[in-house]
Amino acid sequence: MNDTLIAIFIGTGTFFCLVAAIGVARMPDIYMRLSAASKASTLGTGFILLAVALFFNSTAVTGKIVAIIAFTLLTAPVAAHMLGRAAYFSGEPLWKKSVRDELGSGGEWFRHKDSTTERPDDPQPTIPDTVSNEAPGNKPYESKSK
Amino acid sequence: MTLADYVSRIILPLLGVGLVLTLYRILRGPSLPDRVVALDLTATFIIAISAVYSIASGQPSYLDAAVVLALITFLGTVAFAYYLHRRGGNE
Numbered sequence: 570m571n572d573t574l575i576a577i578f579i580g581t582g583t584f585f586c587l588v589a590a591i592g593v594a595r596m597p598d599i600y601m602r603l604s605a606a607s608k609a610s611t612l613g614t615g616f617i618l619l620a621v622a623l624f625f626n627s628t629a630v631t632g633k634i635v636a637i638i639a640f641t642l643l644t645a646p647v648a649a650h651m652l653g654r655a656a657y658f659s660g661e662p663l664w665k666k667s668v669r670d671e672l673g674s675g676g677e678w679f680r681h682k683d684s685t686t687e688r689p690d691d692p693q694p695t696i697p698d699t700v701s702n703e704a705p706g707n708k709p710y711e712s713k714s715k
Numbered sequence: 716m717t718l719a720d721y722v723s724r725i726i727l728p729l730l731g732v733g734l735v736l737t738l739y740r741i742l743r744g745p746s747l748p749d750r751v752v753a754l755d756l757t758a759t760f761i762i763a764i765s766a767v768y769s770i771a772s773g774q775p776s777y778l779d780a781a782v783v784l785a786l787i788t789f790l791g792t793v794a795f796a797y798y799l800h801r802r803g804g805n806e
Contacts, residue, residue, distance in 0.1 A: 575770075576721055579722065580726070582763065583763075586759075587732065589759075590732070590736040590760070591733075591736060594740050602753075606756040607755075610760070613763065617763045617767060618763075621766045621767070621769060621770055624770050627775075630775045633778050633781075633782055634766075634778065637785050640785050640789075641759075644789040647789075647793075648755065648792040648793060651792070651793055651796035652752065652755070652795070652796045652799075654796070655748065655796040655800040656746075656799065658800060659748070659799050659800070659802060661748055
């Protein structure tokens, strides 16, 4: 009974990890790859570690595994957010069929607000050149704060 | 079929296939952020593989490697993101 539960958990975790790997290999865009990699792999690793905790069934191992799961759940979204933001502001293009770019087309996000050494008063939002927001029937996002 | 057999005959090869897919993205990735994403996923796969291998071998010591890797990977990814952010400002 316990072995069956462990086998099911390991199988589920491996499935999600494999889905993350296929997503990273097949998705057309870095943002989609990032989404696939961060979320699915967190869930898959959590399932596998849970199965390991059930298998060993001791306090020391369970403590380690709770630490790993908690740390992964805390840090994976932060790392993915930082990586996506850095990729966007270093000019990574969106997929050509993407329909909306809310970060580039509205709001107060300027390129590298913290790294400009000259022209600190130039409020010019520099959208990456390859990013266009002209999908048919889709108006650019208008910021209310302007 | 015992659990160790199931793990070492089915689960570990599947995780190896996933590792090869992320390696493909590391080698082919058109830009540096793609490679960083794939490297992050590779570290997560190694955490999963060491956890599974601790079942296959029956020794819980392999989980220590998983703990350390989970701690180090975050720092590495954040450092890469910071580097990309700074590098993008100079272009």
